[in-house]
Amino acid sequence: MPPVPPTPAGRSRSAGRPGAAGKSAVPADPSLALPVHLRLDDSDSPSDVVDALFLGRFTSGEHPFARGASLENVKAGLTLVPAGADVLRQAKDKDRSAILAEGEGWTILVSRWNQGADVTVIAVSDELAEQVLKSSVDDAEDKPEPESDSVSMGFWYVSPRRGAHRTTRKISATPWEELRGNYSAPVADAMDSLMKLTADDVTGRLLLLHGPPGTGKTSALRTLARSWRDWCQVDCVLDPERLFNDVGYLMDIAIGEDDGTEGGRWRLLLLEDCDELIRGQAKHESGQALSRLLNLTDGLLGQGRNVLVGITTNEDLERLHPAVVRPGRCLARIEVGRLTHKEAVQWLGTSEGIGRDGATLAELYALRRGASPALPVPPQTSNGLYL
Numbered sequence: 001m002p003p004v005p006p007t008p009a010g011r012s013r014s015a016g017r018p019g020a021a022g023k024s025a026v027p028a029d030p031s032l033a034l035p036v037h038l039r040l041d042d043s044d045s046p047s048d049v050v051d052a053l054f055l056g057r058f059t060s061g062e063h064p065f066a067r068g069a070s071l072e073n074v075k076a077g078l079t080l081v082p083a084g085a086d087v088l089r090q091a092k093d094k095d096r097s098a099i100l101a102e103g104e105g106w107t108i109l110v111s112r113w114n115q116g117a118d119v120t121v122i123a124v125s126d127e128l129a130e131q132v133l134k135s136s137v138d139d140a141e142d143k144p145e146p147e148s149d150s151v152s153m154g155f156w157y158v159s160p161r162r163g164a165h166r167t168t169r170k171i172s173a174t175p176w177e178e179l180r181g182n183y184s185a186p187v188a189d190a191m192d193s194l195m196k197l198t199a200d201d202v203t204g205r206l207l208l209l210h211g212p213p214g215t216g217k218t219s220a221l222r223t224l225a226r227s228w229r230d231w232c233q234v235d236c237v238l239d240p241e242r243l244f245n246d247v248g249y250l251m252d253i254a255i256g257e258d259d260g261t262e263g264g265r266w267r268l269l270l271l272e273d274c275d276e277l278i279r280g281q282a283k284h285e286s287g288q289a290l291s292r293l294l295n296l297t298d299g300l301l302g303q304g305r306n307v308l309v310g311i312t313t314n315e316d317l318e319r320l321h322p323a324v325v326r327p328g329r330c331l332a333r334i335e336v337g338r339l340t341h342k343e344a345v346q347w348l349g350t351s352e353g354i355g356r357d358g359a360t361l362a363e364l365y366a367l368r369r370g371a372s373p374a375l376p377v378p379p380q381t382s383n384g385l386y387l
Contacts, residue, residue, distance in 0.1 A: 046091035047111075050098040053089060054109040054120070063107055063122035067129040071117045073142045080110045080119055082135045106132050149173060151226045154235035156253055156269075158242060164252035166235065173226035174219070182216050182361050183336065184343055190334045191220060195227040197331075199266055199306075204331040205296075207268070207310040211336035214362030217312045220336065221270055224310075232266040232308070240271040244292045254296060254305060266306040274311050294329075339364070 040049070057063045074080065081087065085101040085108065092098075099110045106123035119136050123129035150170040159165045176195045180188050194207075209217045225234035235253075237243055243250055253269065296309060308331060338344075344359040345351045353367045 045093060046089075047093065047096055047098040050089045050091050050100045050109070051111075054100055054107060054122070057107050058122045063105075063124060063129075065124070065126040065129045066120060066122045067126070067133045068118065068120040069133060069137045071119070071137060071141050073115045074112070074117050074140055075142050078140055080112075080117055080136050080140060081108065082132055103132065108132060108136065110136070149175070149226075151222075151229050151234070153225055154233065155238055156235055157238040158246070158249055164249050171222060171225075173222040176223050176227060179216075179219060179223050181347060182219065182339075184339050187334060187336050190332070194332050194334070195224065197228070199231045199264075202266070202308070202331060204329050205308050206330045207308060208313070208330055208333045209311070209336055210313045210333075212338070212360065213314055214360040215336040215338065216361040217336050218272065219361075221310060221312070225268070228266075228268070232268050234268045234270060236270040236272070240274050243271070247292075250292060250296070254307065264306065266308060268308045268310050270310045270312075272312045274313055 058066060071080075079099065081099055081101045082103065085103050087099060087101045088107075089100040090098070095113060097112045099108075099112075101108050101110075105125075106121055106128055108122075109118075109120045111118045117140075119133060121129045121133045121136070123132060149172055151173045152168055153171050154166050154168050156164065156166050176191070180191070183191060209220065211217065221234075225232075228234065237253065243253065293309065296307065338358045338360050339347060340358045341351075341354060341356060344354045344364060348354065348359075348364055348367055354364075359367070
């Protein structure tokens with residue numbers, strides 16, 4: 001049993017306990033009601049001693065006011081010890097460091113690990129503790145790096161010399177919050193849900209964007225690749241007309257490559273402008289191509305592979321093959337149309353050149369540049385392709 005600490009001079013051991021008359025005598029100093037016992041052995045580290053010394057001043061009431069803060073990413077080279085402070089103790093080990101320092105009327109404990117830190121100040125007044133803490137932690141954290149506007153995208157094609165080949169490149173992709181105003185309200189609402197989708201939310205395997213040219217289908221897909229990049233690798237097939245007519249090519253893509261697809265990551269294969277493949281006469285015109293597409297999305301070919309297929313088309317919904325749009329097959333089916341007259345005027349800032357039926361995104365960009373909407377206009381780099 002450890003020795004009992006001596007009783008403070010002038011005070012009996014019954015202080016703070018009911019007296020003979022049954023009355024409670026509360027010590028004027030709370031520290032006397034909570035004596036500090038410090039026992040060290042070989043399992044304690046120097047950092048533990050630093051912590052104990054710091055708490056001793058708070059417990060004794062020498063510095064009765066405490067303020068603290070936690071930092072996640074401290075700027076390189078900072079000690080977080082206020083200027084002019086006297087360092088009393090400093091301990092460093094493999095995973096942590098601790099500095100105990102003091103100034104007039106205050107003491108600070110800085111505990112560091114990796115890039116993070118806990119800073120606690122005790123002082124003779126709350127105002128002083130807050131002031132010292134502020135001088136220690138203000139502007140001490142690195143701001144998080146802004147999320148990159150680029151995303152890695154794969155591109156599949158058949159090379160005459162190498163056969164099926166995949167290459168990757170970084171492409172720019174505008175955040176959805178900035179791109180949302182390019183779409184009519186119903187499309188933007190549907191896209192909101194799609195952009196927030198996670199791997200746990202996947203139901204169907206087919207993503208279908210349909211609508212007239214120039215409405216922003218490709219831009220939406222680029223932004224989708226950005227929104228999904230944590231769980232889904234997006235690959236664009238540059239020769240989709242060949243994909244489902246060449247079994248070897250289809251198998252190479254269905255099996256995929258290890259680059260970026262390990263650990264259960266999904267893959268989204270983008271097929272743009274595949275009108276002939278999914279229109280109502282596709283079975284007759286394209287032979288087995290449609291059947292192979294459906295087999296990849298929910299047949300034997302797609303079993304065990306986390307593969308989604310995204311298709312853009314200019315066809316009206318009524319002209320699409322019923323097997324493509326049947327319930328349960330599509331993860332999402334979104335018609336990307338023109339902006340209404342009101343939405344187009346709000347986008348452009350003027351009604352000049354906008355017809356009663358509104359305008360497509362391509363037409364609005366043409367009007368903004370002073371060109372005729374009927375003329376082809378190169379896409380803006382900052383907003384990506386929008387045709």
